[in-house]
Amino acid sequence: MNFGVLGQAVVLFAATNIDDLLVLAVFFAQDAGHRGATRTIALGQYLGFLVILAVSVAAAFGATFLPDGAVPYLGLLPLALGVKAAVEAWRRRDDLDQENARRGPKILEVAVITFANGGDNIGAYVPVFATAGVGGMTEYAVVFLVLMAGWLAAGRFFATRAAVARALARWGHILLPVVLIGLGLLILVEGGAFGL
Incomplete structure (x- = not known):
């Protein structure tokens, strides 16, 4: 492995995926106590x-x-999932046992949010991959996939810190829709969708 590529891959991955840490922490907090939650989120x-x-x-x-003009509209995916999560939270607002009523995200929902949130990553990765050649692309991909495991561990770590876990347990059902709607709007606005 070329150490120059390794360093560049680490910096590129961290810079383009820093926002995923918050989303992963919310997912892990929302799924706390559910069997197979870590596997579902990781997959x-x-x-x-x-x-x-x-x-x-x-x-x-x-x-x-x-x-290129379609990438900003990927923001509609987390926006729609956030609205759906908000409606579900509103419907369950009177549940006495909110903890048991809550359900975590499904594999496909996590995948869709990851893709939509990473749509702008494509713009950063393409020129790097195009100049790296097949060998370089392979090295970048391997480093990215290894770093993703670290990202998942960090998201789970943040969600399990006592203060963070208490806050997310109490407010996670509200925070998830807010984060998803905010993420969707951010992608739409930064991309100039709908002339925003």
């Missing part, structure tokens, strides 16, 4: 990230699956 995160990598690699070779 969804890896699935969404693998799609990001596949699109980036294909685009680096000249195939474009998404026109």
Whole structure:
């Protein structure tokens, strides 16, 4: 492994995925106590990230699956999931046993949010991959996939700190819709969707 590529891959991954830490912490807090929660979140995160990598690699070779103008509209995915989560939280507001009523995200939901949140990553990865060649792309992909495990561990770590866990347990059912809606709006606005 080329240490120059390794360093660049670490910096590129961290810079383009820092916002995922909050989303992962909320997912882990929401799923606390549910059997198989870590596996579900990890599989969804890896699935969404693998799609990001596949699109980036294909685009680096000249195939474009998404026109540049379509990327900002990926913000509609977390926005819709956030609205859905808000409606579910509102419907359950009177549940006496809110803890048991809460359900964590499914693998596909995590994957969709990961892909939508990482849609702008594609723009950063394509030029790097295009100049790195096949060997370099492989090295970047391997480093990214290893770092994703660290990202998952960090998200779980933050969600299990006593103060954070208490806050997320109390407010997580509200925080998840807020984070998803905010993420969706941020993607739409930063991308200039709808002339915003």
